[in-house]
Amino acid sequence: MATVEYKGKTFQVDEDGFLENLDQWCQEWVDYVKESEGIKELNDDHWKVINMLQDYYKKNGIAPMVRILSKVTGFKLKYIYELFPSGPGKGACKMAGLAKPTGCV
Amino acid sequence: MPEGILCNRTPINTKEQLDAVLADKGGKQYYQEMEHLDVDVEKLQKTLQDTCKSRIRTWLEMCAHCGLCADSCFFYLANKKDPTQVPSYKIITTLGKIIEKNGNVDTAHMIKCMDTAWGKCTCCNRCGSFCPYGIDMGVMFSYLRGLCFSQGFVPWEMKIGSGMHRVFRAQMDVTPEDWVETCEWMVEEQQDEWPGLEIPVDKEGADILYTVNAREPKHYPEDIAEAAILFHIAGENWTVPSIGWEQTSLTMFAGDWEGCKMQVQTVFDAIERLKPKRVLGTECGHAHRGTVVEGPYWVGREDGRPPVPYIHYVEWLAEALRTGKIKIDPDKRIKVPVTLQDSCNYVRNHGLKDVTREIMSYIVEPGYFIEMYPNKEYNFCCGGGGGLNGIGRYRQWRNTGMKVKRDQIIATGAKLVIAPCHNCWDAIRDLEEVYEIGIKWSFLKPLIIKMAIIPDHLKPQEEEEE
Numbered sequence: 334m335a336t337v338e339y340k341g342k343t344f345q346v347d348e349d350g351f352l353e354n355l356d357q358w359c360q361e362w363v364d365y366v367k368e369s370e371g372i373k374e375l376n377d378d379h380w381k382v383i384n385m386l387q388d389y390y391k392k393n394g395i396a397p398m399v400r401i402l403s404k405v406t407g408f409k410l411k412y413i414y415e416l417f418p419s420g421p422g423k424g425a426c427k428m429a430g431l432a433k434p435t436g437c438v
Numbered sequence: 439m440p441e442g443i444l445c446n447r448t449p450i451n452t453k454e455q456l457d458a459v460l461a462d463k464g465g466k467q468y469y470q471e472m473e474h475l476d477v478d479v480e481k482l483q484k485t486l487q488d489t490c491k492s493r494i495r496t497w498l499e500m501c502a503h504c505g506l507c508a509d510s511c512f513f514y515l516a517n518k519k520d521p522t523q524v525p526s527y528k529i530i531t532t533l534g535k536i537i538e539k540n541g542n543v544d545t546a547h548m549i550k551c552m553d554t555a556w557g558k559c560t561c562c563n564r565c566g567s568f569c570p571y572g573i574d575m576g577v578m579f580s581y582l583r584g585l586c587f588s589q590g591f592v593p594w595e596m597k598i599g600s601g602m603h604r605v606f607r608a609q610m611d612v613t614p615e616d617w618v619e620t621c622e623w624m625v626e627e628q629q630d631e632w633p634g635l636e637i638p639v640d641k642e643g644a645d646i647l648y649t650v651n652a653r654e655p656k657h658y659p660e661d662i663a664e665a666a667i668l669f670h671i672a673g674e675n676w677t678v679p680s681i682g683w684e685q686t687s688l689t690m691f692a693g694d695w696e697g698c699k700m701q702v703q704t705v706f707d708a709i710e711r712l713k714p715k716r717v718l719g720t721e722c723g724h725a726h727r728g729t730v731v732e733g734p735y736w737v738g739r740e741d742g743r744p745p746v747p748y749i750h751y752v753e754w755l756a757e758a759l760r761t762g763k764i765k766i767d768p769d770k771r772i773k774v775p776v777t778l779q780d781s782c783n784y785v786r787n788h789g790l791k792d793v794t795r796e797i798m799s800y801i802v803e804p805g806y807f808i809e810m811y812p813n814k815e816y817n818f819c820c821g822g823g824g825g826l827n828g829i830g831r832y833r834q835w836r837n838t839g840m841k842v843k844r845d846q847i848i849a850t851g852a853k854l855v856i857a858p859c860h861n862c863w864d865a866i867r868d869l870e871e872v873y874e875i876g877i878k879w880s881f882l883k884p885l886i887i888k889m890a891i892i893p894d895h896l897k898p899q900e901e902e903e904e
Binding site for chain 2: 347348349353354394395396398399400403409410411414420421422432433434435436437
């Protein structure tokens with residue numbers, strides 16, 4: 334199993350660098366993904382997306398459709414991409430500690 | 439252990455079963471159970487008797503072990519010419535052994551078959567182009583996948599993909615209601631920039647019925663908006679079905695033959711219901727192969743064709759450019775070195791090599807388009823086809839295999855790779871992430887929107903008043 338070391342913490346990740354277990358998710362993980370995704374600063378809207386993704390995932394065991402993310406947060410698709418340039422299914426899910434979405438992603 | 443709770447011979451048919459397998463993150467329990475999953479020899483023998491006809495048996499018998507297929511395989515080349523990666527070796531030691539022993543094989547052999555069929559072959563069919571006897575290992579590996587699936591030896595993500603199709607008639611958890619709502623949402627979000635934009639749902643008798651890849655509504659809805667914008671610019675009379683909108687087939691990648699038929703039937707039912715003049719699929723390779731090339735046979739259509747002509751996006755786009763429905767602003771053509779990824783599934787497997795070049799002639803400034811070598815029907819797989827992109831178990835194998843595509847791209851000097859196929863697009867994105875060769879990658883739709891001449895009557899009001 335691959336691991337990522339960051340700021341004194343060790344994270345177990347899958348083959349694509351997504352967290353193995355949401356229980357490991359913490360501020361250091363967010364900082365690590367932020368850096369690797371090239372996001373300068375996180376604002377409240379980033380957190381709104383992260384929180385929504387986690388809530389949905391805990392309830393449903395899978396990442397939500399972008400439509401649901403947009404509906405709950407009130408953010409337009411274009412803005413979600415401004416927040417997470419590699420996309421909601423990749424960068425945002427990774428930062429929120431979700432597993433890599435399955436299928437053709 | 440006869441069968442596991444998660445890893446077993448029963449396909450996923452309910453949401454509860456699907457949730458249980460999904461909850462096993464990364465398939466840890468699933469693969470542990472697989473180690474103890476017995477082979478149902480009697481069932482395997484029956485499957486062989488019913489489905490393994492003379493073609494495959496003859497191919498296996500006539501292979502002269504000449505090795506001419508070796509250099510055709512990107513896995514063989516990327517793995518420093520490892521003899522165990524020679525296509526003929528890979529199929530003879532897996533499917534060949536099952537047939538030779540008439541299904542009397544053990545669990546370890548079936549796991550070897552699975553790891554070979556999904557981890558060392560993308561069913562790109564390139565080797566078949568070089569065999570002097572015309573033996574098609576890609577077809578045989580697809581068949582082997584079917585045998586593996588029927589016995590429960592299928593990668594975790596493929597089991598889920600097949601289950602998604604069976605439960606949702608889509609490779610992801612998108613219901614017809616979710617799909618229609620996403621279309622409405624995309625129209626709403628585009629109104630400022632594209633007033634009057636529509637995505638007509640279930641319109642009967644339209645010129646075009648448009649079908650997509652489930653990842654578009656699930657993760658990349660901009661793709662749907664872009665398709666709508668280009669139909670809008672071209673003035674097409676088009677529609678999408680509320681049911682039967684999903685064109686892809688992870689069931690095909692999974693070797694789930696029954697699921698393949700169910701999925702394609704859903705799309706063909708939509709065609710029969712809405713009676714379009716023709717159907718057009720998104721920029722996806724395997725969706726085309728699954729629904730247009732192979733699908734008609736799965737559902738038993740005697741003529742081997744879909745109910746009405748069913749074309750790939752690149753065919754429609756080339757036609758729209760050729761007929762002037764979409765006009766390109768010459769000043770906005772691509773002026774960086776650019777190359778094109780030929781999708782195995784609609785180029786090698788369906789001959790669409792010239793229309794993509796025709797598109798390049800409209801959108802790239804002369805002198806900037808550079809072919810990969812080899813190309814067209816001899817192009818190498820992106821490295822992630824056949825479902826491989828989505829299977830974590832083989833991630834390192836895929837990344838090694840992608841070196842061939844990486845080196846092909848580097849040799850062109852291109853800074854942009856146009857990949858009109860979701861799978862190729864993903865593989866090239868991941869290739870850049872792993873090897874950092876300094877390229878960008880794109881589908882055709884977003885590029886065309888940036889360079890198309892927009893008719894005045896389609897521009898927002900404010901712009902007209904200026």
